[in-house]
Amino acid sequence: MSVQLPKQTGIKNRLLDALVRKDYDHLMPHLEQVELSLGQVIYSAETEIEYVYFPEDSVVSLLSSLEDGGTSEVGLVGREGMVGLTIFLAGAITPEQAMVQLSGTAMRMKAVTLRNQLQHGSPLQLLLLHYTRAFIALISQSVVCSQHHGLDQRLARWLLMMHDYADSDELRLTQEMIAAMIGSRRAGISVAASALARTNLVRTSRGQITILNREGLERATCECYGIIKGEFDRLYASQIAA
Numbered sequence: 001m002s003v004q005l006p007k008q009t010g011i012k013n014r015l016l017d018a019l020v021r022k023d024y025d026h027l028m029p030h031l032e033q034v035e036l037s038l039g040q041v042i043y044s045a046e047t048e049i050e051y052v053y054f055p056e057d058s059v060v061s062l063l064s065s066l067e068d069g070g071t072s073e074v075g076l077v078g079r080e081g082m083v084g085l086t087i088f089l090a091g092a093i094t095p096e097q098a099m100v101q102l103s104g105t106a107m108r109m110k111a112v113t114l115r116n117q118l119q120h121g122s123p124l125q126l127l128l129l130h131y132t133r134a135f136i137a138l139i140s141q142s143v144v145c146s147q148h149h150g151l152d153q154r155l156a157r158w159l160l161m162m163h164d165y166a167d168s169d170e171l172r173l174t175q176e177m178i179a180a181m182i183g184s185r186r187a188g189i190s191v192a193a194s195a196l197a198r199t200n201l202v203r204t205s206r207g208q209i210t211i212l213n214r215e216g217l218e219r220a221t222c223e224c225y226g227i228i229k230g231e232f233d234r235l236y237a238s239q240i241a242a
Helices: 021-030 111-119 124-148 151-165 175-182 186-198 214-220 224-241
Strands: 032-036 041-043 051-055 059-065 071-077 097-102 104-110 202-205 208-211
Touching: 021 104, 021 111, 032 051, 051 059, 051 111, 059 175, 071 124, 071 175, 097 151, 104 111, 111 124, 124 151, 124 224, 151 175, 151 186, 151 208, 151 214, 151 224, 175 186, 186 202
Parallel strands: none
Antiparallel strands: 032 104, 041 097, 051 104, 059 071, 059 097, 202 208
């Protein structure tokens, strides 16, 4: 029977933390901690991926763009995952733009290194397989949410997800940024944010939204937030049980 060595302590990314110690030690020489700044574009659409990123306290949005310049968020990646799943799926060109939504740190690895690790059956491969399944569930549920739920509920869901990643109740977000993520007009976001503020769930100011009542915000959102969160909670609960 194989012995599961203790996991490393102090690892902020949950994918990396799910590796046993010897497997993490094997990857460690290939990982580099980098600072990601708010609004930084780490991938442009239709470009070759040079690095994959394992966010720690940063958050990255994956954006799909239209010819008229409009954008919509198709995925959100924080400490639970990896930016650059195209490499895991045997691709090299990213179809989306990847932009930092919350500044912070991430561990990055050269894409060619990850490819080599996967070719040799790295334990990270199975973790990425499970993570990809959860990430696809996130995308699918987000599509359902955008088609069936009101803007107030969608905004509450998005703020809750950002709050999960942030180490503060204060989120540095402009209404323009949120509109680009949710795929709505700025005027609509302004109305929805004002509705949440009137019920003392959030406080809005220039370039910042403060979460005042987390439980109330959870009641104000749709079921999609719980479904998405539950998918990732099950993913990492199964890794701990293993």
